Amino acid sequence: MFKLSRLADYAVVTMVELGRHVELVTAPALAQETGLPEPTVAKLLKVLLADGLLQSRRGARGGYELALPLKDISIARVIAAVDGPVMVTACVDGGDCGCTSGCSLKGKWDVVNDAIRATLEAISLADMTRGAPDGAGGLSAGVRRGPESAAPGAAVLGG
Numbered sequence: 001m002f003k004l005s006r007l008a009d010y011a012v013v014t015m016v017e018l019g020r021h022v023e024l025v026t027a028p029a030l031a032q033e034t035g036l037p038e039p040t041v042a043k044l045l046k047v048l049l050a051d052g053l054l055q056s057r058r059g060a061r062g063g064y065e066l067a068l069p070l071k072d073i074s075i076a077r078v079i080a081a082v083d084g085p086v087m088v089t090a091c092v093d094g095g096d097c098g099c100t101s102g103c104s105l106k107g108k109w110d111v112v113n114d115a116i117r118a119t120l121e122a123i124s125l126a127d128m129t130r131g132a133p134d135g136a137g138g139l140s141a142g143v144r145r146g147p148e149s150a151a152p153g154a155a156v157l158g159g
Contacts, residue, residue: 002088004079004083005082005083007040007043007044007082007083008078008079008082008083010034010036010040010041010044011044011047011048011078011079011081011082012075012078012125012128013034013036014030014034014036014041014044014045014048015048015053015066015070015073015078015125016070016125016128016129017030017033017034018030018054018064018065018066019066019069019070019125019126019129020129021065023063023065024057024061024062024063024064024065025063025064025065026062026063026064027041027042027045027064029063030045030064044082045064047081047082048078048081048082049064051080051081052067053066053067053068053073053077053078053081054066054067055067069126070124070125070126070129071124071125071126072124073124073125074120074121074122074123074124074125075120075121075123075124075125075128076117076120076121077121078125079120085117086113086116086117086120087113088109088112088113088116089109089113091103091105091106091107091109092109092110092113093110093113
């Protein structure tokens with residue numbers, strides 16, 4: 001099974017929720033709105049801030065806000081901020097898995113990884129807000145790309 005980490009999933013939820021606000025939002029308020037544990041939200045906010053995806057202000061009227069509009073932040077960027085680069089195997093992009101001698105698949109996973117990465121880079125956080133009844137949390141049918149609209153070599157997820 002290919003699965004995102006729980007923290008990456010929570011980071012997307014947190015970022016989308018932040019995008020619904022025009023004012024600064026505190027970690028406790030985000031935790032309450034998302035239903036996520038406050039320590040988890042606080043940890044994610046620090047990671048996302050360090051990666052440049054968020055801005056913060058201290059003080060009584062402090063809090064967090066997005067550094068960029070939702071439309072300019074890809075799912076791949078959020079995943080990379082939390083988990084590091086998208087990699088389906090250890091040997092992607094020249095990495096070493098320990099089984100390199102005589103491996104007939106060395107370098108072959110790069111094509112798969114590039115397709116997944118390209119697909120995740122093509123989906124913005126704004127795309128994730130479309131299609132759900134309340135306007136948040138669902139990937140719209142318009143974002144699901146069939147083979148005719150996918151980038152050359154891109155995988156079609158959910159299609």
